[in-house]
Amino acid sequence: MDSDNNSKFRINYDDGIEMKHVESSMTTIRYDYPRFSVTNMSENKIEERTFWDGAFLAKTPLRQVMSSHRRYWLDRGEEDKIPELEIFIVHLYPSVEHGVPTSPDAIQDRQTDLTFHDRTKFQVKIDKMRSNYIDALQKLIHMSGKQNSETSAIEQALLKGRFKLGRVVYVERKEKSGDTIFAKAFYFSPETIR
Numbered sequence: 001m002d003s004d005n006n007s008k009f010r011i012n013y014d015d016g017i018e019m020k021h022v023e024s025s026m027t028t029i030r031y032d033y034p035r036f037s038v039t040n041m042s043e044n045k046i047e048e049r050t051f052w053d054g055a056f057l058a059k060t061p062l063r064q065v066m067s068s069h070r071r072y073w074l075d076r077g078e079e080d081k082i083p084e085l086e087i088f089i090v091h092l093y094p095s096v097e098h099g100v101p102t103s104p105d106a107i108q109d110r111q112t113d114l115t116f117h118d119r120t121k122f123q124v125k126i127d128k129m130r131s132n133y134i135d136a137l138q139k140l141i142h143m144s145g146k147q148n149s150e151t152s153a154i155e156q157a158l159l160k161g162r163f164k165l166g167r168v169v170y171v172e173r174k175e176k177s178g179d180t181i182f183a184k185a186f187y188f189s190p191e192t193i194r
Helices: 019-024 062-075 104-116 121-143 149-159
Strands: 035-040 045-050 085-091 165-172
Touching (some): 062 085, 062 121
Parallel strands (some): 085 165
């Protein structure tokens, strides 16, 4: 969860992201719900809270990653030197499956694919456009040849803390029709991982 001023709770990852955090994003009604110690920001105390599948709210948390990237560099006073961000998105649920599912297991599997599939392509397109606008604005200001306090103030106001979205790589699971099972995202055999 974001720890900005609008957040009521904050999870501290003192030891980094652990398996329990990954499990909380995969929790379904078939598993115990993970519990974490969180800081209640409004009451300034630590309490236990239960978490259930953030994947419904942000299946692919691209906005949260971009916000954290920006905040990381701003907190270090590097608002003018934020490096571009390269993103790798791994799909556990395929976007395309050939054939029509016919068995109850295959139908439920396809429904899950559709529910949890990544929905970031439009957001990536918008963020790439924003990156292009940043480039264009910087070039226009410098091409004008009127680098004075007024143009510097405009540039600072529009570009402070901005960064470009670099390469976005999608890694997607491929499946043959009829060669899949329901709840495959929880199937971590050596063969599946390969």
